Amino acid sequence: MSAVGDTAGRRRTRFDPLLVVHIATILLLCVLILYPVAILLNQSVRGDDGSLSFGWYLQAYTSLRNYQAILNTLIVAFGATASAVAIGTFLAWAVVRTDMPGRRVVELASLVPFISTPLIGALAWILLLSPQTGLINQAWRFVYGSGSIFNIYSIWGIIFVEALYETPLVFLLVSGALRSMDPTLEEASLSSGAGVFKTTWRVTLPLVLPSILAGALLVFILAAEQFAVPAVLGTPAKIRVLTTSIFEAQSVYPARDGLAAALSVTLLAIALGGLVLHKRLLGARSYATVAGKAARPRRVNLGRWRYLLLAVCVLYLVLAVVLPVVTIFLSSIRTIWTADFRLEQFTLANYTRVLFAYPAAERAIVNSLILALVGATATILLCALISFLSQRARLPGHKILDTLAMVPMGFPGIVLAVGLLHAWITPPLVLYGTIWILFVAYMTRYLPVGVRSVSASLAQIHPELEESSLASGATWLQTFRHVTLPLLKPGIAAGWALLFVAFTRELSASILLYSPRLEVLSVVIYDLYQEGGFRTLCALATLQVVIAIAVLAIARSITRLDQSAEAQELR
Amino acid sequence: MLGRIDSHVDVKDDGIANDRGGARRMSMGHPPGKDAARISRRSFLYRVGTAGAAFSGLNLLSREGFADQGLLWYSASASSADEDWARMFRESTGVSVEYFRIGGVKLTERIEQEARAGQVRCSVMDISIPGLMSTWARKGVLLQYDSPESAHYPVHLRMPGYWTPINALTLSIAYNGDHIKAEEAPKTWEDLLAPKWKGKMTMSDALYSGAALHWYAAMRSVYGKSFMEKLAKQDILVRNGSGETTDTIISGERPLAAMLLDYYVVAAIKKGANLYLVQPPEGIPSSYEVIGIPAGAPNPQLGKKFVDFALSSAAQTHWENTQGTQSLRQDIVAAKPERGRRAMKDLKLMASSVDDIEKFFPQQRELLDEWITLFK
Numbered sequence: 001m002s003a004v005g006d007t008a009g010r011r012r013t014r015f016d017p018l019l020v021v022h023i024a025t026i027l028l029l030c031v032l033i034l035y036p037v038a039i040l041l042n043q044s045v046r047g048d049d050g051s052l053s054f055g056w057y058l059q060a061y062t063s064l065r066n067y068q069a070i071l072n073t074l075i076v077a078f079g080a081t082a083s084a085v086a087i088g089t090f091l092a093w094a095v096v097r098t099d100m101p102g103r104r105v106v107e108l109a110s111l112v113p114f115i116s117t118p119l120i121g122a123l124a125w126i127l128l129l130s131p132q133t134g135l136i137n138q139a140w141r142f143v144y145g146s147g148s149i150f151n152i153y154s155i156w157g158i159i160f161v162e163a164l165y166e167t168p169l170v171f172l173l174v175s176g177a178l179r180s181m182d183p184t185l186e187e188a189s190l191s192s193g194a195g196v197f198k199t200t201w202r203v204t205l206p207l208v209l210p211s212i213l214a215g216a217l218l219v220f221i222l223a224a225e226q227f228a229v230p231a232v233l234g235t236p237a238k239i240r241v242l243t244t245s246i247f248e249a250q251s252v253y254p255a256r257d258g259l260a261a262a263l264s265v266t267l268l269a270i271a272l273g274g275l276v277l278h279k280r281l282l283g284a285r286s287y288a289t290v291a292g293k294a295a296r297p298r299r300v301n302l303g304r305w306r307y308l309l310l311a312v313c314v315l316y317l318v319l320a321v322v323l324p325v326v327t328i329f330l331s332s333i334r335t336i337w338t339a340d341f342r343l344e345q346f347t348l349a350n351y352t353r354v355l356f357a358y359p360a361a362e363r364a365i366v367n368s369l370i371l372a373l374v375g376a377t378a379t380i381l382l383c384a385l386i387s388f389l390s391q392r393a394r395l396p397g398h399k400i401l402d403t404l405a406m407v408p409m410g411f412p413g414i415v416l417a418v419g420l421l422h423a424w425i426t427p428p429l430v431l432y433g434t435i436w437i438l439f440v441a442y443m444t445r446y447l448p449v450g451v452r453s454v455s456a457s458l459a460q461i462h463p464e465l466e467e468s469s470l471a472s473g474a475t476w477l478q479t480f481r482h483v484t485l486p487l488l489k490p491g492i493a494a495g496w497a498l499l500f501v502a503f504t505r506e507l508s509a510s511i512l513l514y515s516p517r518l519e520v521l522s523v524v525i526y527d528l529y530q531e532g533g534f535r536t537l538c539a540l541a542t543l544q545v546v547i548a549i550a551v552l553a554i555a556r557s558i559t560r561l562d563q564s565a566e567a568q569e570l571r
Numbered sequence: 572m573l574g575r576i577d578s579h580v581d582v583k584d585d586g587i588a589n590d591r592g593g594a595r596r597m598s599m600g601h602p603p604g605k606d607a608a609r610i611s612r613r614s615f616l617y618r619v620g621t622a623g624a625a626f627s628g629l630n631l632l633s634r635e636g637f638a639d640q641g642l643l644w645y646s647a648s649a650s651s652a653d654e655d656w657a658r659m660f661r662e663s664t665g666v667s668v669e670y671f672r673i674g675g676v677k678l679t680e681r682i683e684q685e686a687r688a689g690q691v692r693c694s695v696m697d698i699s700i701p702g703l704m705s706t707w708a709r710k711g712v713l714l715q716y717d718s719p720e721s722a723h724y725p726v727h728l729r730m731p732g733y734w735t736p737i738n739a740l741t742l743s744i745a746y747n748g749d750h751i752k753a754e755e756a757p758k759t760w761e762d763l764l765a766p767k768w769k770g771k772m773t774m775s776d777a778l779y780s781g782a783a784l785h786w787y788a789a790m791r792s793v794y795g796k797s798f799m800e801k802l803a804k805q806d807i808l809v810r811n812g813s814g815e816t817t818d819t820i821i822s823g824e825r826p827l828a829a830m831l832l833d834y835y836v837v838a839a840i841k842k843g844a845n846l847y848l849v850q851p852p853e854g855i856p857s858s859y860e861v862i863g864i865p866a867g868a869p870n871p872q873l874g875k876k877f878v879d880f881a882l883s884s885a886a887q888t889h890w891e892n893t894q895g896t897q898s899l900r901q902d903i904v905a906a907k908p909e910r911g912r913r914a915m916k917d918l919k920l921m922a923s924s925v926d927d928i929e930k931f932f933p934q935q936r937e938l939l940d941e942w943i944t945l946f947k
Binding site: 131425 | 654673
């Protein structure tokens with residue numbers, strides 16, 4: 001690769017178009033990412049009269065309610081992280097290192113975030129575990145007379161639903177590490193007399209610990225950023241987190257712009273802190289047991305326990321996918337939600353309403369699909385350009401490019417939205433109220449997903465191909481257009497599909513940035529929930545699930561979409 | 572950065588799984604034929620995708636203009652009510668109406684944001700915070716229009732030339748008759764403080780509903796802050812909008828609403844829900860859903876037409892019959908009293924004159940903060 005860099009260095013002239021593109025890309029990323037942050041910081045230190053003031057921070061950290069929100073954010077993030085790490089690691093171990101039957105089925109766990117969204121999950125669990133009307137709680141009362149088994153409107157409910165959706169990330173990272181681990185280390189331990197479980201505990205676990213920690217940090221960031229689950233499950237129980245407090249401060253009249261900004265900066269600091277730690281951890285790690293050879297790890301013989309283990313794993317899948325999706329679907333074809341499923345309660349009216357009678361829903365379907373189609377296409381092309389510039393062209397400053405492109409990982413959607421709102425609401429360039437502000441938000445937010453997807457596949461293309469193009473006299477841009485881009489097609493297609501799905505379900509930035517006539521799917525689902533239109537929203541949620549499954553099925557059939565960890569950040 | 576971990580997933584294979592990511596691993600020894608076979612399909616989709624993207628990109632751009640897209644109506648009324656009027660208006664004028672419905676407190680923030688962005692998108696709006704409408708009128712944000720229909724409304728309940736109420740937002744106690752017997756139901760606002768209602772009540776969110784905020788302001792001015800504090804200790808489940816609160820008492824999750832916009836209850840009763848209203852003799856708070864036209868509306872003529880329609884006796888009667896609203900129009904048959912709801916003329920209102928409402932408005936932020944501290 002350095003040879004490529006040298007070639008580029010020799011060929012560069014004063015007005016190298018590549019350099020222009022390079023600088024333009026860096027500037028674009030600065031506008032996309034740094035500008036809203038700057039606006040946010042500025043907003044957070046301006047009093048109502050525009051003078052410099054730290055009053056908003058004072059209010060953010062000293063008022064009991066805001067303090068409670070920060071505390072709850074951390075509790076939820078730690079709780080979800082601990083649960084997701086425990087379940088995810090367990091699933092990974094069961095699939096990779098045991099002789100449990102049905103391992104292929106359990107591996108579907110990695111698809112969970114593709115199929116539904118945390119918003120849909122939270123709504124489904126309300127139908128199942130709301131204290132009075134939840135089906136499971138009704139069944140409980142039928143058997144035990146009174147009370148309920150679990151109240152989903154609680155901090156435990158939030159942690160439960162978030163953990164279900166974040167487990168697959170840990171599962172993927174840890175199962176990857178388990179697979180690539182050198183089995184001779186375990187064999188050495190076993191032959192020295194340690195038992196199977198002692199070996200697992202003392203040898204296997206420490207070896208995959210870096211992957212577990214990396215997963216834990218990502219889960220922590222995602223859990224702290226989560227808006228839909230606490231908004232739906234926490235609000236009725238008076239549980240506030242940072243994301244919901246920011247939304248509240250920003251969306252009601254009269255808005256508290258400064259407070260929203262100060263809380264946003266706080267959440268941003270938490271998430272970016274996690275991201276920096278994550279980067280440090282991966283940078284420092286040197287557990288070089290990943291050999292190039294396809295070593296088959298030893299499987300623990302579980303005997304009779306294998307079925308118990310399978311049952312536990314299947315339970316996860318049932319809780320994370322089967323129950324929520326079936327519940328949402330059942331709710332969408334009924335007139336009311338009760339425990340007795342009588343035939344006359346079944347109806348298609350919810351679907352006809354969504355498709356033909358409820359204009360906001362019709363508009364949302366169209367808008368979301370347009371945004372996904374155009375947005376994913378534009379974003380993936382930008383991502384391809386960034387990958388190419390940072391991995392191949394390597395002009396001065398390519399590290400900045402690389403770092404900038406990853407920053408949005410620690411950029412919570414709602415924080416981005418507050419930044420964009422203030423950045424693009426005043427002339428000269430007013431993006432507020434147009435579909436472009438959503439476009440910019442989505443592009444910025446999912447940049448890392450696209451860049452990682454493209455970079456992973458770029459890393460597998462040998463630079464010799466590009467070098468020979470250059471050697472034959474093509475310019476860098478020609479090489480990019482005619483050599484790199486075509487070779488990257490599979491990676492681009494996979495990334496495109498991920499972005500497409502992500503764009504059709506984005507909520508936490510859209511909720512502050514959408515406008516009348518420019519509604520998007522998740523926003524309408526959320527608004528319907530607020531209005532009490534539960535049956536209608538279930539029809540819309542079912543459509544959203546169907547769209548995602550269809551796109552991913554198509555994408556997989558043509559590109560064999562990689563189920564890598566980037567897929568897990570669809571939220 | 573993550574790539575290093577991801578690659579574990581890609582590179583290895585343990586026999587159970589997974590040929591996923593196969594296409595990516597071109598350089599890792601897959602037979603080239605496999606990929607070659609896929610390319611035509613892929614490039615086909617690629618082209619279709621490009622064409623689609625280009626088309627919809629144009630489509631995106633064409634969505635910018637608002638004037639030529641019919642009438643956009645911002646509303647804080649119930650969405651089924653909006654749906655009704657949109658249909659009636661289309662049937663009588665041939666003009667299609669798109670409505671955007673959201674709680675009053677959020678709707679107003681949105682309108683202010685759009686004003687900051689220099690955008691006026693709607694040509695008519697109804698909000699549940701009349702005090703704000705008056706402020707806007709004084710600031711010149713409202714278009715001056717005196718609908719001929721507004722003469723039928725009491726002059727002390729409108730701001731001539733700017734806004735007129737499309738219905739009264741009376742706020743009552745409501746309960747589910749399947750769970751609470753009439754004789755046990757609360758009769759006065761003070762009854763809500765009885766220990767037996769602890770954990771049994773719900774109400775709408777003042778951060779969402781303008782009427783809910785007025786209820787708080789009015790109740791507080793009559794009963795004092797200490798009453799509100801005691802009420803807050805009753806563990807009231809706060810729901811977002813009135814629709815959700817109504818659903819909560821229908822489902823029985825909380826059988827009693829400490830406060831609810833009563834037209835939502837009457838609409839639910841009309842659909843067969845076994846709900847009852849309690850309107851204490853000492854009076855109930857009422858705000859007003861008021862309609863007006865923003866200055867700089869993209870389609871002021873249609874906006875005026877819609878205001879005339881909304882205030883007309885046909886539209887008002889229709890809403891009374893189907894949506895359970897109480898009209899303030901003087902020359903139509905008043906909504907029938909039912910299930911504990913009094914006729915408008917027999918109703919004693921509490922701290923709810925337009926003067927009261929205008930007096931509360933400047934304190935909106937403080938009132939909201941106080942409400943949040945108590946109930947949320």
